[in-house]
Amino acid sequence: MIEEIITSGRMNPEIDPVLHVWGWEIPFYLFLGGLAAGILIFSAYFTLRGRQDELPIAVKWMPLSVPFLIGIGLISLLLDLSHILYAWQLFTNIRWESPMSWGAWTLLIITPLSIAWIAIWMEDIFPKWDWKFDEVKTVVKWLKEQRRILAQILILLSIILGMYTGILLSAFNARPFWNTSILGPLFLTSGLSASAALIAYFSKTELEKRLFTRIDIILIGIELFMIVHLFMGHLAGTQVHIQAAQMFLGGAYTVPFWTFVVGLGLLLPVSLELLELKHKFIPAIVPVVLIIAGNLALRFIVVSAGQASRWLY
Amino acid sequence: MRYAMAVDTQKCVGCNDCVVACQTENDVPIGHCRDWIVEVTTGTYPDLGLEIRSERCNHCANAPCVRTCPTEASHYAAGGIVLVEEDECIGCKACITSCPYDARFIHPEGYVDKCTFCIHRVEKGQNPACVSVCPTHAMIFGNLDDPNSDISKAMATRKWKSLIPEAGTEPKVFYLL
């Protein structure tokens, strides 16, 4: 028997007995970031493909939510900061080694760009919209001319943002469960899947609905593949990675993860979507709610499990 | 200059004096600690082994906390001592999650706090409080770059280990075996 105990009564709040410094704020922030990234990617991508009129919800309407998503996300992040009065220090320098730093900068840049992106479509979706000031009109006009470049920048930044939500975690090699580079792509895919599901739900045309349902099915397939890979990678890793994986393969996280993330969050909605494509009647709200909930659950569980996984010594 | 610490597990009795001394020296609030004692028992009665370690921030040469800090609040100070600048810390806790030793904590005032190797004492030529108080003289503090320092000599002549070197952190608290 090996008995390893701390005998000095160490009980640092939120650190002991198991690390739990990150509560709901960070996973919620990661979810919103991923969702915003997904929406912008679809909007920008289909703009570049010239399908903005065919897919109005995806291209023109959904980006309206992005500043709110990012805003709420930033508020959650700020709520998590324990020394919040010094939050401005985030923007006194850029630290490339710190995902927290470049993530913050990405958000800082992407927010005005997303507003600019919305501005481009305002007159399309609200025909009576009037910018009132000539200066604004000039700017919007200029933006419309730069639409393709803006779309390209947005795609790039959104991929960074979507990946960042995972890389923020995978950069911590102190937490073996997070310490896999697949978290970035996984969270990006997951964010894309959530936005595809939302677009499908809100879309008015059969074309748009079926397209995004199909996209979502593919994305969920990729997600499932990456989840399998996540565990394969861990199981092929060092002792600490194996133990981290085992938290999900018999350990404390097994039931919540496989039930809420994989079962209810991926497998069930993907089945419903497949049935939908076969013209079976499925209440449209069901798959999208399941996917969003699964998305949230994925981040909550990953953030929690990562903190519970550790090196042994 | 490379400051480091060696804890002689042969001498350490796990009395906790280092923990109290740190607490009073640095006004660490009750309920928090910058250093702590780990006891590892191995074997089956009556064939047993016991290793006792006084642990703290390892002042890693490749410190993940410094790497993941978004504001440079966590930084290397003179001699490689890893410190947190209170006024630059935003409390994002990235450093806390990045530390494989769980050596950091959130000070009730909001910033992240941890062992400083008592740099305020070291600069005056004194040992850190934990070292200076240890009843069994189980701890050695000094400069690894000085081959004549007590710590360099102990490291040269004794078997030793550090904690989770495989995490790539290059810790600078060593355990003499």
Next chain:
Amino acid sequence: MNRREFIKIAGVGAGSLAFATPLFDFSKEEILAPDAHPGMYSKRTPTYCEICFWKCAGWVHTNDKGQIWKITGNNDDPHSNGRLCPRGTGGVGMYTDEDRLKTPLIRTGERGKQVFREATWDEAFTYIADGLKKIAEEHGPECVALFTHGSGGKYFGDLIKAYGSKNIAAPSYAQCRGPREVGFIATYGEGVQSPERVDIRDTRCLVLIGSHFGENMHNGPVQEIAQATGKGATIITVDPRFSTVASKSKFWLPIKPATDMALLLAWMHVIINEDLYDKEYIEKYAYGFEDLKAHVAQMTPEWAYGITTIKPEVIRETAREMANASPRVIVHPGRHVTWYGDDTQRLRAVAMLNALLGSWGRRGGYYYPAKVSFKSFPHPAFPKPARSWKDAFPGKYKLAGLALASGICDATVPSSERDCSFKGWIVNGTNLIHTLPNQENTLKAIDALDLMVVIDTMPMEITGYADVILPECTYLERYDNIRVGPHREPTIALRMPAAKPKYNTKPAWWMAKGIAEKMGLGHYFAWKDIEEKLEWELKQVGSSLEEMKRLGVKKFQRDDDDPLYPMEDLDDFEFYTNTGKIELYSTAMEDEGYDPLPKYTAHEEPPYGYYRLIYGRAPMHTFSRTANNPNLTDLMDENSVWVNPKVAQEWDLKNGQYLWLENQDGVVSKTPIKVRITERIRFDSVYMVHGFGHTNNKLTRAYGRGASDADLITKVHIDPVMGGTGMRGNFVTFRFEAGKELSS
């Protein structure tokens, strides 16, 4: 990793660092602002520690705001060598504890219920003076006793001596080290004393029997053990528990509890039969060697194996190990030795074993301590009491050198056999509820009292039974007597206040003097205040208060004719025994009707499903005294019961689960205790740290945390020689629900 690899990695580390982030960021040279570290400009005042009896001298550092900041050791002090133990370092918490007693209290309801009113000092003193006078008139002043532990006891001692009683008891005698003193006095004519006169620093082999230094943080021995082992000394530890020091030992003998005597006798057998003893020394100094030789002739390691479960070859090997180191070997007498009721005899065996190894009076063995001859401030002669506590026990405990706290307690319970029972108790700094075994008896005694005064800094359980509670200020806020302890070299040490007393608390000297004046006994305390007293006393030894404030500790020279190791440096030595020799065969014991040579007696073993209750210390606590200290409870705020994994499996116990313990008499612990499943304890025993399980809710941090072993020690094996209370003969089992409804 080996040294070469280290250099490699270190080199890479430094290089990559220089690349990534400047290693020497001189802009952040980190000279912390003075206000960030209050100690940058600190003042220090001398003190000696009050958290345990080791009384290490140190310095109290106050910051620029005059607040107490930290306590450090005094480099000139042989007790601490400049390093305090965790309790001493955490002594600040005694001062900052907001649960402290804050003002004098007088009882307004029945005993045991906490119904008090706040009182002025004058009211409290008047109440006490009236009570004492009434007892003196009705029963005689001999019916008042003082229980004391700690520095203030000296003043209350003088008070009750002036009043006419000499019943001054410290639980540290009959509940702790008494048998050791008696056993050694019977052998060498001198006790081990406190601090123990063991020359661990220079020893080559240290034998510990049940002593758990390291967990028991008596500063001197812990420091010296590290020093000695650093120089290659071996340790032999005899303990059913794999203690910290057992883990540092060359030999750990996981003995079956209560059988140490057999091991000691077998060791003597081996040492005599293999001719390993110090012949010259024995011939020169010892009396009764042939008797001993005949006595242990049959006590072979094979005989002891059947009793102790220690293999014969291990007994032989360890005996040889000791003999090889002889005379620089210490078979340590321990300190808390009241275990099984034959403790004086066991400690006699320890003393004799040391004699065979020739370690008494030799370097690396037992040294001869020296003390400054210190004159107290003159006072009139105390009245001669007509009786003492011993009269309550005719023909018993004949070799008890000091008053028995438990004896006084017993003699307080009214009985038809005694004409006078104790009527008044003054309890200074000792929580008798937890300290004395058999709580029921203690409570019965308290019930019979006319007056009970408790002086303490904390609202310990005992304060709940007091008629008057006097709040003492902590040692950091007061003067006390000069410390004049025996050690290798004579020293004196000063304690002075580092800060003003918090709340309405006062030092013991002020209280004792105040009560004396109220009773018309003021002439026994003829000094104006403590500074005048100390100044006078220090002048007699050629020092002054001013000098002591500066030095904290002052060293003196030993007399030339009083060598540290007389068996090395003197040609001739006469011991204070009847024969003038080291008595292997004790004539004093024989005269009083006790066995002149120690015998092995089998002790009761735990019944099926029960485990022997072993208790001990944790390094960060001094029992009740520190149980509420904010700094120290931060390290450990509850005890746990150590259970062997095999036992845990049998009972289906889980690590960390809470349960109750029930002893052989059906007594259940008042509070639940956490299970710690560990290989470090024998399967026939459980272990817990003493001093937890407090039931006074005024101790906000200690209340209800852990369990008290004292609750469970209801069977006491009294040592017939000196009245020590053997407490290790209690057995417990596990219970999964609270006591009340089932135990009645």
